[in-house]
Every structure is written in structure tokens, then in C-alpha cells.
Amino acid sequence: MNFPILSIIVFTPMTAGLLLFLLPARRHREIRLVALAAAIVALGLSLYAYISYDQSLGGYQFQEQATWIPQLGISYHVGVDGISLPLVLLTGIVMLTGVLVSWGVDDRPREFFGFLFILATGVFGVFVALDLFALLFFYEIAVFPMFLLIAIWGWQVTREYAAMKLTLYLFIGSVVSLVGVLAMYFTSGLGTFDMLAMEGAGFSTVFQRLWFPFVFFGFAVLGGIFPFHNWSPDGHVAAPTAVSMFHAGVLMKLGAFAALRVGIMLLPEGAKFWAPLILALALVNVVYGSLIASVQTDFKYVIGFSSVSHMGLVMLGFATLNQNGLTGAGLQMFSHGVMTALFFAVVGIVYDRAHTREIAKLGGFAKVMPLVAVAFIIGGLVSMGMPGFSGFVAEFPIFLGLWQVQPIVAIIAALGIVITAGYIMRVIGRVFYGDMPAEFAGAIGAIRLQDRVALVVLAGLLVLIGLQPWVMAPMIASGAQGVLRVVGGG
Amino acid sequence: MVLSLLPALSLLVLAGLILLVDLFMRPWRSPRRFAGPRPSTEPGGRRGLGTLTAVGLLVILVMVLVYGRPGAPLLVFGGMMRFDTASFAFAVVFLFAAAVTALLSVDVDGVGDRGEYYFLIVVATLGLCLMAAAADLILLYLAIETASISLYVLAGYLKRDDKSTESGLKYFLFGALTSAVMLYGFSLLFGATGQTNLYLLADQVRRGGAPVLFVGGAAILVFVGFAFKISAVPFHFWTPDVYEGAPTPATAYISTASKVAGFAVLLRFLLAFAEPTSDTWIVVLTAMAVATMTLGNLLALVQTNIKRLLAYSSIAHAGYALIGVVSLSELGTASAVFYLVAYVVTNLAAFAVVILFARSAGSDRISDYAGLSRRSPGLALALLVALLSLAGMPPLAGFIGKFYVFAAAVQSGLIWLAVIGVLNAIIGLYYYLTVLKVVYLHRSPDEDKPIAIGAPYAIALGTCVVFILAIGVISGPWIESALAVATSLF
DSSP states (O other), rough: OOSHHHHHHHHHHHHHHHHHHOOOOOHHHHHHHHHHHHHHHHHHHHHHHHHHTTTTTTOEEEEEEEEEEEGGGGEEEEETTTTHHHHHHHHHHHHHHHHHHHHTTTHHHHHHHHHHHHHHHHHHHHHHBOOOOHHHHEEEEEEEEEHHHHHSOOOTTTHHHHHHHHHHHHHHHHHHHHHHHHHHHHHHHHHBBBBBHTTTSSOHHHHHHHHHHHHHHHHHHHTTTTTTOHHHHHHHHHHHHHHHHHHHIHHHHHHHHHIIIIHHHHOHHHHHHHHHHHHHHHHHHHHHHHHHHHHBBHHHHHHHHHHHHEEEEEHHHHHSSSSHHHHHHHHHHHHHHHHHHHHHHHHHHHHHHOOBBBBBOOHHHHHHHHHHHHHHHHHHHHHHTTTTTTHHHHHHHEEEEEEEOHHHHHHHHHHHHHHHHHHHHHHHIIIISSSSGGTTOOOOOOOOOHHHHHHHHHHHHHHHHHHOGGTTTTHHHHHHHHHHHHOOOO | OOOGGGHHHHHHHHHHHHHHHHHHHHOOOTTOOOOSOGGGGSTTTTHHHHHHHHHHHOOOOOOHHHHOOOOSSEEEETTTTTEHHHHHHHHHHHHHHHHHHHHTTTTTTTTTTTTHHHHHHHHHHHHHHHHHOOBHHHHHHHHHHHHHHHHHHHOOOOOTOOHHHHHHHHHHHHHHHHHHHHHHHHHHHHHSSSBBBHHHHHHHHHTSSOOOOHHHHHHHHHHHHHHTTTTOOOOOOOHHHHHHOOOOHHHHHIIIIIHHHHHHHHHHHHTTTTTTOOHHHHHHHHHHHHHHHHHHHHHHHTOOOHHHHHHHHHHHHHHHHHHHHOOOOOOHHHHHHHHHHHHHHHHHHHHHHHHHHHHHHOOBBBBGGTTHHHHHHHHHHHHHHHHHHHTOTTTTTHHHHHHHHHHHHHTTHHHHHHHHHHHHHHHHHHHHHHHHHHTTTTOOOOTTTOOHHHHHHHHHHHHHHHHHHHHHSSSSHHHHHHHHHHHHOO
């Protein structure tokens, strides 16, 4: 393939970000339009790549390779497979909708979009990287803008605390993985950071078992795995809407994806050895996360903890190490990404108008913003795993896979789904139905067109995948096969 | 052979030229006698001196790059100097740092319009270049003193400023003491072997011509002098006070060029003794690296003055570079050299921002940096780049530097040392982010006062930022050069 489509996808946001810094700070309108244009380009190219990926061929496609730091065997090597391509598309979607819902950011929008786009480049980069060094490089690029985005534009009450907590958690995770990666590099003796080459490095079983926890959990911190999930609800809540969307929608997948790609695929023996622990921890995620979510009084915290719970399902899918589980995990990453972006968009829209997120103080919003209510309900149904929505398509294979490995885990995890249904119903009932408090009557402004477009796109995708799973499931299944070829077993 | 003296000779010419031009310029008047606007701010005033110095240094830099390239390592002038890639590369670094420092001094009150000030910078650079090239104990001592005495005066240059005077005196007393100890070590080395040439001396020790224990003891005394230069714990006590009190451009110079020269000498010494360098030395160096990193970072956490914060952070960075030195391998040496180059451009950028800010706001307190991102978005962005590079975030120079030294440690089997380095990086990130939080998040009543950035400053700062990005993104050629330096030292 001559056209370097992946590189263009990766660097479009960063180029746009740099371009923004050249614009005068006061030209808010132009700044937003540049941001929107960049997001459309990135999404369009991701979609094009998604459509033109040849599933019958499988494997890594659209590969590009260029020397970078030859002295250390580092190259700029990118490519996508059935697991990562949907995530690239997800990033494109969240980027576009994130720009749309941020139309109202008035405090230094230039810096806001600039940092958001640097983040987006990091995210795209991790998903397409086939070189370990490149992966770490982009991974950390994705981490640090978060600090500024949350600290500057976040929720005044907790932003400083949450931003610092999040950044330090994620940085600790990534540097722990870094040491593991260096150990892999020198032990392999191949003198290359190329992951495709390292898959055949033949690390000893002892080495794999020793280093797997460092690498896997280092990345899984960003995936929100228990007990390292603590940063995530605080971070989600403190972040401004678009950043929460990015954060829960895409960044947590970044952690999970890197844990899969580096931890499980390069150290498969370690993965097999530690799988029971991952199952146990992820199970705690699912059940404990949903229990905590159901006692929250803050709308946004409910969604924040629901992410912890849903990411647990992704990790459960990984830990099964079988076709069903991995396919489900892949689908869940996409489905949850879209769903949670939708949730946070709704929370942001409600908060911007009601200026409170206390569930007890809200009510009756379906009457003033029916579209928002419908979008949220669709998201809620996805979250509960209702057939006909993407959540079902994703969770069903995960449970199938779990049943093959550990039926008891599947049964307990199903409890989490029941609890999820409980709190989602409660939120829908309290926030969107019932009587509207008197102070809101007539005080709720109209919803911007940009917000509407964002909600329709996100909700539409959830329904589309729910009704027509063929648009995504076979691709992810082919990716899962690729993973299993490396890991062995099935 | 004469080429080896090219930097030194041309610096000497430049120093003379500066004194000469200074003589014929309009006299500078002290503020006491002259109550009106300072002559230094008049157009065409004595600011030209700084520009002259910078341009002169730049010309020398280009000359050295074009004509001064060494071939195979060569001992010249009866073994006084070694003309190799190391001496060449370090000279380039010193010239660059001096040129940037001269540009940064132009508008600084009390130093920017004095000929002697620039003269001292040039002479100090001359000393540093000779330090990096010296292969004989006598020349080495002379070079160290040439550089040090100029730097003492620079630190105490603001005669009427108590802190500056204190800084100069403190630097002098500590420096004199450690250099006396070092000289004593030199004399013992000479006494044991009858040689002053470093390489002959090492050869003699290797052949068993001198009692190892005695030489080791003498080497420890010598080492004290070097440790003082690089401000390694426990010889770091002078650093914060000297950095805080000295005129800020002088601080920038001391913290970069002088520290790198210390490392240059240390590396040359250690590698000359490469074979007899025993495990004891590795233990000493490792302990020193750990202590230096950790203490520097921990003390930086509580600083409220940006210059003191950068002082402690520079101590910590000496510790990271020592990680590379510890492994004493080619990769380790190259990583230390690369780290130092990345550190020089980054720290110069950070100090450039500090100088500019202090000129406008008259303060070095971190809390006064509130609102900087609104007063001058560009300056805030430059500080962001510099601090994140110091923290080791991609795509900036500091990331590759850290990655490289940690890689060297892992390669030598010192995984635990890499882990300590990584933990330190986390502490570092915390305090750099704290500064950035003030810059971007906190509000201040002065927000509408923009910060003037003169052309020399824009050039200096822009150059440093470009280098930070260039070294971070296109790292291959830089690593190649670092490896060449390392090879030439063996």
C-alpha cells in the first residue's frame, strides 16, 4: 500500500493542533472550524481504512515501516489488525463527537483543542503501533495532555486533585511497563523493538511468568483494572465533557489494548499462568464497580463507576484466552467506548443546563430534551446488555467464553449485569422522568445542533451494531484469531 | 594538531575582541550617578555586546563543526590533550550553551551591558573546552581552574546584590576546597606512578606498576573534585544557593555547560582506567547515582522558588546521567552523553523562560507564575515543553534520554537501578506538573499584562525548543553521535 493512510490518521490531529497554536487566540470560530475539519478528516480516513481492510486476508494490513533509531533497533512500524482497526475507528468517532460537544468551550479554546488533539495523536499512535518503542512513545503522549485538560477545563471542585492523581497513576503504570519492555528487549537478544519479531523471541517460561505482571498490570492501570481503578472515576468526573468522553471512551481501551498487545501477545506463557488472577480481579471490577455505581448520588460518578464495571468485562474476555472471549472483549471495547462517550455527552448537556449533577435534584428532563433522553436510554440499554443493542453483541460472546473456562465466574459476572440494570433504570427514572423541579421550569435552554449531531451519531452506532453485528463482529473475530495464533490454544 | 586548539584559540580571540569593543563603546553609567532611563535600554546601546558575543560564539561553533572534526583519537602537544570525537562534541555543546547564555543575558539588568561579563563567559567556555580535551593532569587542573574562577566571578557578578555575593563566595569556597582535595589526589597519583599523562598513568596502573589500593584512594580524592562539578550528592550543597543567587543567565550556564564538563572529565577518567575499574567503583557510582537522583527530587518537591526548584532538579538529572555512567559500557557512556545533551537544551529553555518572566514580573517565586498562560501563551508553552522534557515525556528530548539511560542500566543487569530511576521520574513529574498547574490553572490579577520577549530571547528560546523536539523525534542521528563520542573515549 503506497498511500500512508495510518500515518496520516495518526498525525492529522497533531498537525491540526500545531496549526491551532498559530491562530490568534481570540478567533474562537476559526479555531473550532479547524478542529472540526481535522476531526472529520481523521474519522473519514479511519472509516475508509475500516471499510477497505481485507478480512479474508486477516493479519496486519496497511503496514508502513521506516527506520527511526536504527542503533537500538527501533523503527516506525505501524499496521492494524481486526482488533485495533475498530479502535482506530472508535477514536475517530469520539474525536469528532468530542469536538462537537465542546463547541461551547469559551476559555482558551485554542489550547483546549490543541491539547485534545495531541492526546488524539497519541491514542491513534498506540492503536496502530507495531513497534514496542513507538507504542510506549505514543502511550505517554496520550497521558500527559490529560493533566492539563482536566486541571484547566475540569470541574472546579476536584480538578486539581483528580488531574494529579490520574497523571501519576498512569505514569507509574507506564514506566513500570517500560522497565518490563526493556527487560524483554535485552533478553530477547534480537536487538529490535519490533513486536512482530518479538512474538517469536521464545522467552523462557520463567522469564514470561516473572515479567508478565509488570507489563500487563502496568498497562492495565489505564484499563482501570481493580485495584488500580481508583483514578478513573475521579478523573472522569473532574474532566470536561469531551475529555471524559475521550477518557472513558478511548483511553481506557488504550490501556486494555496495550495490555493485550504487549502483555498477553508477547508473554503468552505468563498470560496463561496469571489468567486466574486476572479473572478474579476483573470479576471484582464488574461486580464491585456496579455496586459502587448504584450508590452514587452524582450523575457523573454513576457513569464513572459503570466504566470500571464494563472495563472489567473486557479484562474478563482477555483472561479467557479463547476465541469467544477475545472477540467479545474486542466488541465490548468498541461498544463501551461509544456508549460511554454517549453517556458523558448526555451528562455534560444536562449539567450545562441544570448546573447540578445531584440525581436527587434533577427530574423530568425527558420533556424538555426528548432527544437527549432517548439517546441516554439507548446507551442504558446497551449498558444492560439488551438484545438488539451493541452491548448484547459484545457481552454474549464474553459470557460464552467465560463459561468455557470458568462457569462460576460467568455466573457471578452476570450478577454485575443485573446490578447495572438496576442503577441505569434508577438514573433514567430520576433524571429524565418524574416531576421537574420548579427552578428548572422554563430555564432549560435549547440543545445546540452540534450536540444533537453528536448524540445521533453515537446512539445510531450502538443500534447499528446491535442490529447488524456483521459490520464489526467478523473483523474482530479475525483479529482474535490472530491473537490466538500467537498465544496458542483456542 | 593545531585543529585541536581551534575552539580554544578562537575563543581567546573572541575574548580579546569583546574587551576591545567594550573599550570603544559609550561608557556604561551606574544607576546611582545616572537617574534617568538606563543607557542599556537605549537603541543601539551596549546591548550589542551580547549580540556580538553570541554571533562570535556561533561563528566559532560553525568553524569547529566544519573544520574541527577529528579523525582517529590523537594525543597532541606532548600528550597534553586528546583530540577525539569526545573533545570535539563537548566543545560544540559548550559553545552552543555559551551562545544561548549570551543571548539570554542581553537585557538582564546589571550584566547585559558589561563587557567583562561576556568576557568571563567566553573565558569560562575556553576553560571548559580544555577540560573536555585534557589528557594530562596538569592541563586538566589548569583548565578546571580557568573555568571555575570565571564562573565564581560570574556567580557573584551583581556586587550590590547580597544573594549574588553570597552565591559567588559560596561557590568559591566550596570550589576551592574541592579543587584542593582534587589537586592533592593528582599529586598522589603522580607520586605513585611518576606520570602526569592520564593514559600513561592508567597504563602503568594496569600493568601493576602502582599499588592498586593507593591509586584507588587517590582516585577517590580526585573524584571529589569531579563530583563537586556535577553537583552529585554528597557534594551538592552549594548548588541551590549558588543557582538562586547568581544572575539567572549565569545560573543557566553553570547548570548546563559546567555540569556537562564535569561529566566529560569524569567519563574520560573512568574510561581511561576502564580495565582496572573495579566493582568497588561501580558500587560507589551506583550509590552516588541513587542518592543524587533521590535527594534531588525529594528536595525539589518542597521548593517555592523556581531557580531553587531547577537547582534541585538539576541535581536529580546528574543522578540520571550517572546511571548511564555506572554501566561503563559503550551503550552506557553513549546514553549518558545523549542524556546530557538533551538536558542542556532543555534546561537552557527552562532558564530562558525564568529570565524572561523575572524581567517582567521581577520575581522568581513559583506562585507568581500564576496566569502566565494568559499573559503570554507562547512563553507558557515553551515552559511546558521544557518541563515536560525534564520530566521525560515524549516526544521531547528528555524522554529519549531517560529511555536510553534506563536501557543501559537494564542491559548491564542493573534492573533495580532502572526501577529506582523510574520511581524518581515519577517524583519529578509531580513537581514539574505542580509548576505547570500554577502556570496554566491559577489566576492572577496581572493577567492582562503581556510579557515582552525581545528578539535575542525569542531566537534563543526558539532554538532550544526546536532542539528539544528535534532530539526527541529524530533521535537517530543524535544517538549515532553519542555512540561516536562513547567509542572515542574507550
